[in-house]
Amino acid sequence: MFLRATSAALCEILFLHKVDKNKLCNFNGDIFKFVYHKCGFTMKTKSSSNKSNFTPGLVIASLTLLLLINIASFAQSAAAPEKPKTNIEDAQKHARTNFSMPGLFPAKVVQVNSEKSVAENKIVAQAAYDMLEKGMLELTGESSLATAWLKFVTPKDRIGLKVNPVAGPTLSTSVEVTQAIVKQLVDAGISRDNILIWDRREEQLAEAGFTKENFPGIKIVGTERPENGKMYDENGKLYGERMIDKDWYYWADCEEKYDSATIPYMVNEGKYSYFTKIVTQMVDKIINVPILKNAGSSVTLCLKNLAYGSVTNTGRLHKQLWHETTAEVCAFPPLRDKVVLNIVDGIKGCFNGGPGANPQFFADFKTLLIGTDAVAVDRIGYDIVIKKRIAEKIQKEDNARGRIFMDLAQKLNLGMAEIEKIQLIKAEL
Secondary structure, rough: HHHHHHHHHHHHHHOOOOOOOOHHHHHHOHHHHHHHHHHHOOOOOOOOOOOHHHHHHHHHHHHHHHHHHHHHHHHHHHHOOOOEEOOHHHHOOOOOOOOOOOOOOOEEEEEEEOOOHHOOOEEHHHHHHHHHHHHHHHHHHHOOOOHOOOOOOOOOEEEEEOOOOOOOOOOOOOOOHHHHHHHHHHHHHOOHEEEEEEEEHHHHHHHHOOOOOOOOOOOOEEEEEEEEEEEEEOOOEEEOOOOOEEEEEEEEEOOOOOOOOHHHHHHOOOOEEEEEHHHHHOEEEEEOOOOEEEEOOOOOOOOHHHHHHOOOOOOOHHHHHHHHHHHHHHHOOOHOOOEEEEEEEEEEEEOOOOOOOOHHHHHHHEEEEOOHHHHHHHHHHHHHHHHHHHOOOOOOOOHHHHHHHHHHHOOOOOOOOOOHHOOEEEEEE
């Protein structure tokens, strides 16, 4: 980028000072040849290096070029400080399984749309069920819905449904889509006792409608959780500490101090983010059920829902390692080897103001995205959101910076981020 800008600046100087184009290549070697080609000039080869050919314009151009390169190099280094180190190498030491990301159907995503899925600003439960059924059959190629589900889970598995409840009842994974998943699992022979709905914060689960009334017989668990209305036990320890597994952690060379109001929702400070026991001990398979919404000019879908929902002490990771954390935490076995399916609830979502709930930016996308490849599903969801943002003039064009976490995840062999290599199957109901 800075070389292109420098080249353009030099071209203007050459033109203004009427520099002899054919002398430039003799003045300062290869870098000037490069710049000359960038300027679009055709150079004549000469063997002469007679310094009497120098002109004031040529000297000015050369000095300007060197100054611009130094300024641009300084700005580039200042704008891109070195990233804090992490322990991603630890994740890569563990052998993969048959179900490890990207799962049974890599680089394949099914998108099911239904105009009937929203009525009077509410999600239609039967439409959500039908969309999920269609998506599961399309993904697996099976003719039986039960058989389709049993490709990913068995009656012996303890299954965790990872929802996203952080924005309250108006912009969280919907009760209707989650109920459809539960019903289809039960109809496939999975006991309700073996199904668990989870996220980091138990209070938010209840606020978003994940209650015993809506999900009878289903466990609903959070990592950061109160007991009897209190976050601390009689010994002054957070109840959340009982839910973390210190054998599994994401280490990053950065830290942050939290105030007394924040620490109950971070659980710990320091350079370690511990995995919740929900993913390390309490479930055998995970079905990831995020909602379709933006996070600035990016999205918070499958990978973000998993990564930031599964470890503690995340506040420190947003500033410098948002993309890295989103990809790398998913590379650890408790997620990489257990997430068998991703179902993005895109019936209702948002294109701006996310991940919080700002009703002026809500959208009825009326879609579900289904796949085992979390990276590919994120890529399709990303395109949906960015297209809407451009249509609403929130941004002018796509910016590759919003996809950095997907590119990182692909390098970790978690899935496919390259849109041209993703098989997208669309179905209309």
